[in-house]
Amino acid sequence: MNAKSLMRQFLWENKRAYGISILAIIISNFINVQFPNILGRFTNALQAHRLTSKDVLVYAALLLVVGVVYVQFYAIGQYRNGKLGRQFEYLLRRRLFAHWELLSTEYFRHRSIGDLLNHAMNDIRQVREALSGGLNILTNAIFLLLATLIMTFTTISIKLTLFSMIPLVFIPGFIVWFGPQIRDSSRKVQEALSDMSELTEESFSSIRLIKATANERVETERFRDKVDHIVSQQLTLFRRSATFQAFIPTMSSVSFAIALLYGGYLALSGQIRLGAFVAFTLYVGQLVQPLQQIGFVINNFQRASASLIRLQVLLEEKPSITNAPHPVELTGVRGEIEVHLPAFQYSDAQVPVLRNIEFRVQPGQTLGIVGRTGSGKTTLANLLPRIFDPPANTIFLDGHDIREIRLETLRKAIAYVPQDGFLFSTSVGENISFGDADASRAKVEQAAKAARVYDDIVAFPDGFDTVIGERGVTLSGGQRQRTAIARAFLKSAPILIMDDSLSAVDMSTEKQIIAALGRVRQTRTTLIIAHRLSAVRHADHIIVLEDGVIAEEGTHEELIAKDGLYAKTYRIQQEGEVTRV
Numbered sequence: 302m303n304a305k306s307l308m309r310q311f312l313w314e315n316k317r318a319y320g321i322s323i324l325a326i327i328i329s330n331f332i333n334v335q336f337p338n339i340l341g342r343f344t345n346a347l348q349a350h351r352l353t354s355k356d357v358l359v360y361a362a363l364l365l366v367v368g369v370v371y372v373q374f375y376a377i378g379q380y381r382n383g384k385l386g387r388q389f390e391y392l393l394r395r396r397l398f399a400h401w402e403l404l405s406t407e408y409f410r411h412r413s414i415g416d417l418l419n420h421a422m423n424d425i426r427q428v429r430e431a432l433s434g435g436l437n438i439l440t441n442a443i444f445l446l447l448a449t450l451i452m453t454f455t456t457i458s459i460k461l462t463l464f465s466m467i468p469l470v471f472i473p474g475f476i477v478w479f480g481p482q483i484r485d486s487s488r489k490v491q492e493a494l495s496d497m498s499e500l501t502e503e504s505f506s507s508i509r510l511i512k513a514t515a516n517e518r519v520e521t522e523r524f525r526d527k528v529d530h531i532v533s534q535q536l537t538l539f540r541r542s543a544t545f546q547a548f549i550p551t552m553s554s555v556s557f558a559i560a561l562l563y564g565g566y567l568a569l570s571g572q573i574r575l576g577a578f579v580a581f582t583l584y585v586g587q588l589v590q591p592l593q594q595i596g597f598v599i600n601n602f603q604r605a606s607a608s609l610i611r612l613q614v615l616l617e618e619k620p621s622i623t624n625a626p627h628p629v630e631l632t633g634v635r636g637e638i639e640v641h642l643p644a645f646q647y648s649d650a651q652v653p654v655l656r657n658i659e660f661r662v663q664p665g666q667t668l669g670i671v672g673r674t675g676s677g678k679t680t681l682a683n684l685l686p687r688i689f690d691p692p693a694n695t696i697f698l699d700g701h702d703i704r705e706i707r708l709e710t711l712r713k714a715i716a717y718v719p720q721d722g723f724l725f726s727t728s729v730g731e732n733i734s735f736g737d738a739d740a741s742r743a744k745v746e747q748a749a750k751a752a753r754v755y756d757d758i759v760a761f762p763d764g765f766d767t768v769i770g771e772r773g774v775t776l777s778g779g780q781r782q783r784t785a786i787a788r789a790f791l792k793s794a795p796i797l798i799m800d801d802s803l804s805a806v807d808m809s810t811e812k813q814i815i816a817a818l819g820r821v822r823q824t825r826t827t828l829i830i831a832h833r834l835s836a837v838r839h840a841d842h843i844i845v846l847e848d849g850v851i852a853e854e855g856t857h858e859e860l861i862a863k864d865g866l867y868a869k870t871y872r873i874q875q876e877g878e879v880t881r882v
């Protein structure tokens with residue numbers, strides 16, 4: 302469902318709640334306009350020397366009652382509208398997030414995260430503001446204006462009202478014309494400020510490099526340029542804001558002057574009473590606010606409608622990797638993988654990145670995938686869980702084209718340890734049980750032991766409850782990798798893919814993890830991508846990728862005997878190890 306129909310549906314479903322809050326605001330407006338009327342009557346009685354001390358008390362009590370009742374009704378309307386607006390905001394945010402989760406990684410590769418966050422935060426906030434604040438203000442403005450005009454027309458003078466209003470009617474037009482200019486300036490100031498923060502963050506995080514290359518002066522000058530830019534943007538904003546703020550009081554002063562001149566004349570010539578004159582000046586003051594608000598609301602609605610259109614575009618984005626019309630439901634995946642891939646090409650690439658890839662892995666076997674950087678190893682691993690979609694009928698799981706298998710079933714059948722071993726900013730324990738939130742602590746600990754990260758975790762201040770990330774402890778590269786491996790060990794999936802996940806652990810830990818892998822291997826099909834050949838030497842079969850094609854394949858012993866690229870790389874790595882020892 303797109304953003305507009307979501308909003309229509311929300312408004313329709315909550316029509317009663319909206320009706321009540323709008324009614325409360327309307328009532329508050331009609332109560333509010335009794336203020337000047339009561340004060341006018343009071344003045345008339347005062348002028349006629351008809352006021353007793355009891356009357357004064359009654360007037361004071363009346364004003365108090367009007368004030369309290371007005372505020373109550375207005376607050377009810379405002380609170381209810383505000384609440385509905387928030388509910389819609391969260392509904393939209395949830396919908397957008399759920400939608401993003403369905404989109405492919407390709408989609409995110411072409412979008413800036415900052416831009417997406419901007420949609421999730423600012424565009425949605427803009428729509429919410431229009432739906433709660435905007436609606437409040439609009440109702441208030443229209444009915445306060447209406448109530449004030451009814452009161453002045455019926456109790457004072459139509460002519461006096463119309464004359465005094467002449468300068469005020471320019472206010473909404475001015476706001477609609479000038480408001481966007483202020484917004485534009487304010488946006489530029491914000492952009493300049495975030496530019497500066499970005500530069501500061503970048504400088505601080507690369508401080509070692511800056512110092513090592515003696516680039517402090519260059520950085521300081523870049524910072525100075527940014528600050529100069531901020532100052533100039535801010536001055537423009539101040540100038541515009543000052544003009545804006547001066548205009549409205551000027552117009553209301555002119556209005557008051559007309560009210561005084563013409564109203565004074567009417568009072569002196571006995572056409573209106575003194576009380577009406579006093580009440581009228583108060584009504585003029587009351588007219589300024591709704592007219593001003595109408596201008597703001599028009600701007601607010603314009604911004605919200607632009608935001609709604611942007612959200613609409615996002616929500617209409619179709620996920621590119623979806624289920625087949627009648628997906629195959631696999632139960633009890635065995636883990637047999639068969640690949641007959643003539644070619645795979647990324648949508649934005651000129652040439653295929655993989656060509657003529659043919660192999661088969663039996664359930665419980667291990668396949669090693671090695672090759673130079675950029676040879677296509679990760680691409681191959683990404684095709685299996687359909688992170689990128691392979692062509693139809695090229696990759697099979699248990700004899701079924703993976704594009705025909707229900708996506709959820711396929712992905713649940715695979716435990717994937719990505720290259721960077723991404724961890725969330727939550728506790729270590731929760732990171733490990735990410736794929737299986739109900740896993741017991743004992744199972745989490747067992748997985749941590751198999752991944753050889755248990756001893757590290759228990760040494761953290763809160764053990765498995767230690768929070769990772771900016772607000773918690775920082776893990777070393779090796780600890781991150783092993784935690785990510787523990788996560789994959791815990792997920793009892795029939796297929797395990799490790800994408801260079803042992804690169805940051807030392808040789809002896811690598812051996813231990815591989816031994817642990819061996820213990821579960823009978824039940825799991827394992828794909829190990831590695832640069833360090835020691836990680837794949839015990840694999841049942843190894844393929845060596847070179848520029849997207851299989852250059853060599855076989856067992857470790859067969860490849861050594863072939864004396865090709867694998868054997869050469871193995872010798873170099875062995876020598877490296879011997880030298881290091």
Ligand SMILES: Nc1ncnc2c1ncn2[C@@H]1O[C@H](COP(=O)(O)OP(=O)(O)OP(=O)(O)O)[C@@H](O)[C@H]1O
Pocket residue numbers: 410647648649650654672673674675676677678679680681720
């Ligand atoms: N999403 C993508 N879109 C377009 N091209 C890509 C994408 N991902 C990778 N590539 C390109 O595909 C080629 C193979 O990349 P891949 O990451 O599969 O290699 P790799 O063997 O895993 O490398 P490494 O060992 O460095 O991880 C590279 O030329 C890379 O630039």
